[in-house]
Amino acid sequence: MATNRPPFWQREQYTPYLLLLPALLTLAFVVVLPLLFSLYTSFTGYRLIRPESLWQWVGLRNYKRIFADGDFWIAFGRTIVFLTIALNLEFLLGLGIALLINRITWGQRTLRTIMMFPMMFSPILVGYQFKFVFNDNIGILNNALQSLGLSDGAIPWLVDKYLANFSIIFAEVWMSTSVFAILLLAGLFAMPRDPLEAAKVDGCNPWQVFRHITLPFLMPFVFIAMTIRSLDVARAYDIVDVMTGGGPAGRTELLWTMIARTGYDNARMGQANAMAYVSILLSIAFTYYFFTKLLAARKYMGGAD
């Protein structure tokens, strides 16, 4: 005897999939398809100015070139160093600012707002601002140093191998320290008072309280901020492009200044996409590392796995 089975989209076991379908389709069109397309182009000799080259399959040639390209790996290494220094500095400064703001009782809201000002500027504006500050001839920093008698020469801030990278990191830290400060401040606000008071009763000094209670509690927030910022910094482009353009002589070349020049100025989008795919490994590695640390920190705090 045949029962009237409902059509499959009305059957119960398919309902979850049907409900998920809009989300899956959106993800497919917005994320997966473009990613697959750009992955495909990384195996072609695709040039922006020659649309027909999209079908010119070159196999692994782009990747072989990258692996043999010393400049790319130097930029790769520099990006890792840049990221490590910038993130640690932002963390330390952000933590300091958050702890200080957490202490004050009057004007806290105003200070929190002011603290976010640097984040409101476009990175391009920040780049121009610091390009002017660090200009060797007419920049205010050199002029101030000379007026104060601290320097009698023109310090080539944006040319010297170390100073140029320092200047860019300084701009990056200036703009984004408040990301850490805001997230850590949120962590401090959410912190339960009981363990702090118990520790004081037990005779802990302020350093011990900070080291064994406040900091471990804040670590999950730190790692979330680190994850967000590592993705940001690993694709740092605007500030570097405006301040030095990756130069001089490639001294401040990061992955994305190199990729943008290859993809747009040289119009070699296939090659640029191959570079981008290799550099994504970096972002995945950092994200994986920070999420592992995040889970460990939460476990330590007795939170969810």
Next chain:
Amino acid sequence: MKSSILRYLAMGAGLHLAMTSAPATAGEFDGYTLRVKLIGGAQYEPLYSRIAEWEAMTGAEVDVLSRKNHFELDREIKQDIAAGTLDWCVGSNHTSFAPQYGSIYIDLNGVISEDVLAEFQELALKNSTINGRLLQLPRHSDISNLYYIKSLYEDEDKKAAFKAEYGYDLVPPETWDQVKDQAIFFANAPTFYGTQFVGKDEAITGRFYELLVANGGALFDDDWNPIFNSEAGVEAVNFFKDLYDAKAVPAGALNYLWDDTGLGFASGTVAMDLDWAGWASFFNDPENSKVAGDVGLIRAPKGSAGIRTGWSGSHTFSITETCDNKDAAASFITFLTNHDSQMIEATAGLLPTRTKVWDDAKAKFAAGGNDFLVQVFETYAVSMSEDAFTPPLITPWIEVSNEIWPQLQAAILGEKTPQEALDEAAEAARIVMEDAGYL
């Protein structure tokens, strides 16, 4: 499917336009909207005030889709080519960039009447022609000559000291070797510099290229093999390196572009500045410049082969193949490059591409008592007609340039010898030329 949707949308938009556009004047292109992408920036904007006049004259409307500096515009156009969205008619172009864009622009021969073209300078039109196709209508040209602070050359103590040290008279330089001597002589870092140079991007490639030619070298041989790693090339790199090592140029010069050199000279801290005519009025304006009234100008000096440097190019307009109303587009770019339009730009110091505008602008300056601008136009007229040469008009020019300039920087900073740096650049340029099908 996609294209048919687009077509319906386009039809809808056209219908909408047809219904809403009320004819203001009975012009030639009533109701038509011309979509354009123009170069933006302070010196380019005054011309665009004339767009309203063209609109009133023809009844068309101009929709300016972008107004960006040329490097950004270049990226946008490349994206349009890639995405197949060349749905606009007129684009700003430049002789250095034009060869990259392949066949997206039409040949203007036959579209712009011969009478009109005959009024343009022959060299400017020749430089706008690629593979026999006139892809661009030149708007104004660009070449550099040497500005200097006059009073430095009138100072008796300096004259005597220079003669004692270098064995010849201190007069405005005739050769680049003399520029080097004088720049080192005048420099007193960090308060005063002998000269300066643009230090990155196509800017320094161009400066290297013109000195290479002036020293008797060339970028490529007749078969497009890179040959700039020659003796003349090393000599050209050493010019920059010697100035840098002697602190005769600002330490940050390797990060400088055109604004930095112009503003540097106007700040009164630089003795000599190789720059374009667009700065002339600015340099002589007491509001903006500390050297106003003390500015001298001579033709660009000669290299060791007795040739003057003369890297030149033109800002231009082009019409796309996909343009739906090429007559309107042609009318628009002809209007923006006609006599009156070029007079507006010439008055600001930009070099016209119409022969008659040179004379008329000079007469206008003379009538206004502006002897300095008369001298500027006379100097630049000679260099435009006798010294000007463009970079190779090849598709991968910018790409070749991107291989050269980081190596120039490395040589100037002493990370490599000039020969090593040029050898590496030449090898990389060879690969670019091979990939582009020239080798």
